[in-house]
Amino acid sequence: MNRVVLLASAAVLSLTAGAAAAPPPYDTSAPIAYLVDLSSGAVLLSKDADRRIPPASMAKMMTTEVAFELIDKGQLPLNKMCTVKPETWQKWHGPQAGSTMFLSPNEQVSVENLLHGIVTLSGNDASVVLAECIAGTEEAFANQMNALGKELGLTNSQFGNSNGWPDEGRTYVTAKDLATLARASIERHPKLYKQFYGQPSFTWGKTLGSGQNITQANRNPILGAVTGADGLKTGHTEEAGYGFTGSAEQGGRRLVMVVAGLDSFNQRIVESRRLMDWGFKAWSTVPLYKAGAEVGTAKVQLGSDSEVKLVAPRDLAVTVPVGLRAKSMMKIRYQGPVKAPIAKGQQIAQLIVTTPDTGEQVMPLVAAEAVPEAGFFGRVWTGLKQLLGMA
Known part of the structure; x- marks a missing residue:
């Protein structure tokens, strides 16, 4: 059963104070x-964030995410060596093959260096070599991409290859799904994200x-131009136009942006920087709860306790337009009663804050302590209370 508990606290009431202001306008090309x-x-x-679009090289975010998952599970060592198959090199070298890491046939390359080649250099060759190294064939790897996409909640995306090369429409994404994918890399794999994303350049191959060594710069248009980027x-094909999925963090706030379908390289630079700058300057956050603070409780089924305290796993805040203090509503939502056993720190509920300008803002809530299953007599007593209408 979906349970909702309305909250009224100082954290909510503080949002109603102050002068009203119009939501910040923004127009993008x-x-x-x-x-x-x-x-x-x-x-x-x-x-138009739910429109299906070809991702071009932004699909490589999913190739990277599959690798990150395997690495963090201990199933893919960073020092594992992968062989560049001659037939793979033949297909993915030269001007007709797009962005390249400048790999050589039969070359042995570590997973770590291939990931740099994918993330920083956008190497189509690196993506396919890594896919074949992990799954044997690119087709099998695409199946892994799609399985992980479902797990991450990419509801309107499909991957037919590892590098986003046009494939007659088999590969498609949405801007919303790309943002969800970016969030997964940032939050599920913080160490790997820091290690591989945001590098200004990478050197591989020889002229x-x-x-001479070949050094290529990262095409990320906000890197070094927006604080915290x-x-x-990035992604570009004739079919897709110019696109970019980007992220930056300032003062504890992290934004993720997606733009797609732009007409030129320069337009992508301008729009990416404008949008990210607007996100930080036109909006601000109002603190709600400090990490570890109790927010509410959730009912527990068949546990040693009948309810469990819900706490904030991190500092929680609501985002509002700068200068605007509007009426808002806060509630706890969870599927419950939550069945025991429950682990300490397990996410079992969500804090939902609704404002006129952003709709629902959804934040996680976790169990403050572990709740083991009730023993035999505890389950009998619980059943009796339910029968008598006492629970």
């Missing part, structure tokens, strides 16, 4: 745009003739 504040879950801008991935 990007056909598709999406901006979300991960601190609160507030969607600050959504323009023909002189044999550290990810994620």
Whole structure:
């Protein structure tokens, strides 16, 4: 059963004070745009964010995410060596093959270096080599991409290859799903995210003739231009136009943005920087609860206790337009009663804050302590109370 508990606290009442102001306007030339504040879950801008689009090289975020999952599970060592198959090299080298890491046939390359080649250099060759190294074939790897996509909640995306190369429409995403994917990399794999995203350049391969090292710059348009920018991935094909999924963190606030369908390289730079700058300057956060603070309780089924305290797993805040203090509502939502056993720190509920300007802002709530299953007599007593209408 979906349970909802309305809250009224000083944290909520503080949002009603102050002078009213209009929500911050924003106009973008990007056909598709999406901006979300991960601190609160507030969607600050959504323009055609559910339209299916070809991702181009932004699909490589999912290739990277599959690798991150395996690495953190101990199933894929960073020092594992992968072989560049001659047939793979033949297909993915030269001007007709798009962005490249400049791999060589039969070359042995570590997973770590391939990930740098994918994330920083956007290497189509690196993506396929890693896919084949992990799953044997690119087709099998695409199946892993789609399985993980379902697990992460990508509800309107499908992957047919590892690098986003046009494939007659088999590969498609939405801006909203790309933001969800970015959030997964940031929050599920913070160490790997920091290690691989946000690198300004990477050196691999040698020039023909002189044999000089080849250094290529990261195409990320906000890196070094927006304070706190550290990810994620650009994309471009004739079919998709110019796109970008990016993230930056300032003062504890992390934003994720997506723009797609732009006409030029320069337009992508301008729109990406404008949107991220607007997100930080036109919006602010109002603190709600400090990490560890009790927010409420949830009913427990067949546990040693009949309810469990819900606490904030991190500092929680609500996002509002700068200068605006509008009426808002806060509630706890969970599927319950929550069945025991429950682990301490397990996410079992959500804090939902609704404002006129952002709709629902959804934040996690976790169990303050462990609740084991009730013993035999405890289950009998619980059943009796339910029968008598006492629970």
